[in-house]
Amino acid sequence: MVTLSAGLSPAALQAIADLEHRVVAADGGRLKLEWNALRHRSGEAVEDVLWWDGDRLLGFLGVYSHGAPTLELAGMVDPEARGRGIGAALLNAGLQLCKDREHGSILLVVPRSSAAGRALAERQGGRLDHSEHALELLGDPVEVAADPRVTLRAAAEADRPAVRELMRLGFGWEPPASADRDPHTLVIEQDGRPVGAVRLLREGDRAGIYGFVVHPDQQGRGIGRDVLHRLCRTARAEGADVVHLEVETDNDRALHLYTSIGFQPVITEDYYAL
Incomplete structure (x- = not known):
């Protein structure tokens, strides 16, 4: 029952x-x-x-x-x-x-x-709204040279407006106020200026990458690849056997980025609007 x-x-x-x-x-x-x-x-x-x-x-x-x-x-x-x-x-x-x-x-x-x-x-x-590939990384990521100008740090109170704007630009929506204090949110900076955001969550022996966004003006410059490599290395160092994420099936640029690091598609999931 x-x-x-x-x-x-x-x-x-x-x-x-x-x-x-x-x-x-x-x-x-x-x-x-x-x-x-x-x-x-x-x-x-x-x-x-x-x-x-x-x-x-x-x-x-x-x-x-x-x-x-x-x-x-x-x-x-x-x-x-x-x-x-x-x-x-x-x-x-x-x-x-x-x-x-x-x-x-x-x-x-x-x-x-x-x-x-x-x-x-x-x-x-229900009608089909969109579809996503679920990808997993088993083992270490492909090596990527780190850009010393790019840094990752925990989001602070003062970062809220910048993170909300990045989410709006990247995903078309802003998180509610209750989500502003997510302790897992990281700010991506280049030369001390916020250019992206991401969340890395440990889930037992797995780690998930969520809400990964780089400002549209900064895309195509290797920032996403550098940050993704760092996140995967961090997750592996903290004991994660598997790192997973999702990407929309029509986002060829992001899919190429993830597979170039070593992620492999596991399944495709359809999202039906009810």
């Missing part, structure tokens, strides 16, 4: 991890479960939907905001329990949760290889 959760217990997190293992073993690829978010749910709002059969978890759906104006929904169903309406029940419950949230739109993340996921999105009236 469907259970709504405000915060996830260690037992629930383990059950989600076990379910993820079963699904990936059957389907391949990966699932966009955002483990850093799952492990640090506030406990103040219901953000996860679970389907239990006794003490065995058969389905899961998470709601994620990422500080963006759009909510993302991503989930999974046990391979042995498909065809029982669990996916539809999870999605319906997740959409109900979203109704009271102050966000402009909702996106359902569907692995391109999942015909059932695509059909579920379309039954809800």
Whole structure:
């Protein structure tokens, strides 16, 4: 049956991890479960939907905001329990949760290889909004010469206007005030002037690179390649076995940059607007 959760217990997190293992073993690829978010749910709002059969978890759906104006929904169903309406029940419950949230739109993340996921999105009236490649780096990145004029540092209070403007230029939206204090945000500077921003998050033995943006006027000058190399080296030095990120399928420049460092595509995910 469907259970709504405000915060996830260690037992629930383990059950989600076990379910993820079963699904990936059957389907391949990966699932966009955002483990850093799952492990640090506030406990103040219901953000996860679970389907239990006794003490065995058969389905899961998470709601994620990422500080963006759009909510993302991503989930999974046990391979042995498909065809029982669990996916539809999870999605319906997740959409109900979203109704009271102050966000402009909702996106359902569907692995391109999942015909059932695509059909579920379309039954809800979903239309394809965009697609992203998920990429992973296994091992060390390709060596890149560091530019001494480029530095990385933690974002400070005074950086908020510059970071917000970079996000607007790079992604077409500005984060809400609640996201301004993200301790993982790094400012990229060249000769002491902010030219980009990025977030690096450790997630167990994995690390994720998010919100990576270089000012349009500074692109094509090697800054992104230099910074990406540094981030990967830092993540590896801190114990990450895998570094992952996503890139839109039509962003050929960024895709070339990531693969030139050593990232390899793992799966393509379609984002359906509901």
